[in-house]
Amino acid sequence: MNRKQSEVLYEEALQHIVGGVNSPSRSFKAVGGGAPVFMKKAQGAYFWDVDGNRFVDYLAAYGPIITGHAHPHVTKAIAEAAANGTLYGTPTELEIQLAVMLKEAIPSMDKVRFVNSGTEAVMTTIRVARAYTGRNKIIKFAGCYHGHSDLVLVAAGSGPSTLGIPDSAGIPTSIAHEVITVPFNDPTGLQEALEKWGDDVAAVMIEPIVGNFGMVMPKPGFLEDVCRLARQYGALVIYDEVITAFRFHYGSAQTYAGLDNHDAIKPDLTALGKIIGGGLPIGAYGGSKEIMEKVAPLGPAYQAGTMAGNPASISAGIACLEVLQDSKVYEEMNRLTVKLTAGLADSAKRHGVPLTINQIRGSFSTHFCDHPVTNYDEAQDTDSEAFAAFFRAMLNRGVNLAPSKFEAWFLTTAHTEADIDFTLEAAEASFKEIAG
Numbered sequence: 001m002n003r004k005q006s007e008v009l010y011e012e013a014l015q016h017i018v019g020g021v022n023s024p025s026r027s028f029k030a031v032g033g034g035a036p037v038f039m040k041k042a043q044g045a046y047f048w049d050v051d052g053n054r055f056v057d058y059l060a061a062y063g064p065i066i067t068g069h070a071h072p073h074v075t076k077a078i079a080e081a082a083a084n085g086t087l088y089g090t091p092t093e094l095e096i097q098l099a100v101m102l103k104e105a106i107p108s109m110d111k112v113r114f115v116n117s118g119t120e121a122v123m124t125t126i127r128v129a130r131a132y133t134g135r136n137k138i139i140k141f142a143g144c145y146h147g148h149s150d151l152v153l154v155a156a157g158s159g160p161s162t163l164g165i166p167d168s169a170g171i172p173t174s175i176a177h178e179v180i181t182v183p184f185n186d187p188t189g190l191q192e193a194l195e196k197w198g199d200d201v202a203a204v205m206i207e208p209i210v211g212n213f214g215m216v217m218p219k220p221g222f223l224e225d226v227c228r229l230a231r232q233y234g235a236l237v238i239y240d241e242v243i244t245a246f247r248f249h250y251g252s253a254q255t256y257a258g259l260d261n262h263d264a265i266k267p268d269l270t271a272l273g274k275i276i277g278g279g280l281p282i283g284a285y286g287g288s289k290e291i292m293e294k295v296a297p298l299g300p301a302y303q304a305g306t307m308a309g310n311p312a313s314i315s316a317g318i319a320c321l322e323v324l325q326d327s328k329v330y331e332e333m334n335r336l337t338v339k340l341t342a343g344l345a346d347s348a349k350r351h352g353v354p355l356t357i358n359q360i361r362g363s364f365s366t367h368f369c370d371h372p373v374t375n376y377d378e379a380q381d382t383d384s385e386a387f388a389a390f391f392r393a394m395l396n397r398g399v400n401l402a403p404s405k406f407e408a409w410f411l412t413t414a415h416t417e418a419d420i421d422f423t424l425e426a427a428e429a430s431f432k433e434i435a436g
C-alpha cells in the first residue's frame with residue numbers, strides 16, 4: 001500500500017506540531033514508529049487517506065463515532081445548529097433536552113453539567129467530591145485512564161503506559177501523594193488502601209467496565225465491593241463512564257444488563273464524554289441533587305466553561321442519541337462483533353498466534369497472550385511486538401485499528417456484514433504473515 005503522501009505530511013507536521021500529532025495516542029510510537037496515516041475523508045465505517053487508500057475503521061475516534069462517520073442525522077443536526085450560531089454564552093433550550101435524555105438513561109444523575117471533554121468532566125467530579133466530603137485523597141485503579149488532569153495521570157493507563165511514562169513530568173509529587181492506585185478486580189487491595197487512608201479519601205474513581213487496558217469486565221461482586229467499601233469509609237464513588245455510556249446499550253455501565261444488582265453498584269457521581277457529543281467536543285458530569293448543589297453558582301465548588309453546552313456539540317449529541325434509541329442498532333453491532341471476534345479467534349488459532357479476546361457487545365480488545373486479561377498487569381504481560389506486527393499488517397490491508405495494544409476495537413452502526421468479511425480476510429492474511 002502506497003502511503004507516500006502521509007509520509008510527506010508527517011515530515012511537515014513534525015516541523016509545526018509537537019510530535020506531529022495533537023494527541024500522543026495518535027502517534028505510531030507504540031507500534032514501531034514512522035508516519036501515522038493522514039486521513040482525508042471519513043464516511044460510515046470507512047476512512048480514505050491522503051493517498052486515496054480506503055480503510056475499514058475500528059478506531060471510531062477512540063469511541064465517540066458509534067453511529068459511523070458523517071451519519072446523515074448527526075451531520076444535519078450540526079449543520080442546522082451551525083446555521084443558527086455556534087456559540088451563545090447564554091443558556092439554550094437544547095441543553096435542557098440533552099440533560100433530560102441523559103438523566104432518563106442514567107437515573108443516578110439528578111442534575112447534570114456540561115463541559116468540553118472527558119478530562120474536564122472527571123477533573124470536576126473530583127473537585128465536587130472533595131468539596132462535598134471535605135477530604136483530599138482519591139483512590140483509583142491501575143490502568144484505568146481518566147484523562148490528562150494532574151490527579152488522575154498518576155500510574156495511569158492506555159496512552160501513558162503505552163509510551164512508558166507512568167507519571168507525566170510536570171505533576172508535583174505533592175499532588176501524586178493525594179492519589180492511591182490499587183489493582184482492578186481486587187477488593188482486598190481497595191480494602192487495604194481504605195484501612196490505611198480511609199479517613200482522608202474523598203472518592204474512589206473507577207471505570208466500571210474498563211476500556212483503557214482493553215475491554216475488561218469487573219468480576220462478579222467487584223463493583224458491589226467497591227461501592228460498599230467506599231461508603232463504609234465515607235468516600236464517594238465516581239464512575240468514569242466516558243467510554244462506557246451508550247456503548248453497550250442505551251444507558252451506561254451502571255444500568256447495563258451484563259452487570260446485576262444495579263442498586264448496589266449505583267455511583268454518587270458519573271463522568272461522561274465521547275458518544276454523548278456525537279463526534280463533537282463534549283463532556284458532562286452528574287449525580288444526586290445534594291452533591292451537585294455543591295457546584296457554582298449554587299455551591300462553593302467552582303467550575304465554568306466558555307464553550308460548555310455549545311449548540312453544535314449539544315445538537316450532535318442529541319442526534320447521536322436519537323439514532324441509538326433504536327435498540328436494534330445495539331443488537332446488530334453485537335451480532336457483527338460476535339462474528340468478527342469468533343473469526344479472529346479461529347484465524348489466530350489456525351496460525352498458532354496466542355490471542356485472548358475480551359468482547360463486550362459492540363466493542364472488544366485483542367491481547368496477544370494465552371492467559372485471561374482481568375487487570376492491568378495481565379494486560380501489560382502481552383506480546384507488544386506481535387500486536388505491532390499485526391497492527392501494521394492489518395493497516396497494509398485496509399483495516400484501521402488504534403495504534404496501541406491497550407485500545408479497544410469499536411464497531412459502529414455503519415459496519416456491515418461485508419466489512420466484517422473484509423476484515424476477517426485481512427486478519428487471516430495478517431496472522432499468517434506475523435506467524436512467519
Ligand code: PLP
Binds near residue numbers: 147243274
Ligand atoms: N475517561 C476515560 C475512561 C477515557 O477513556 C478518556 C479518553 O480516552 C477520558 C476520560 C478523557 O476524555 P477526553 O479525551 O475527552 O478528555
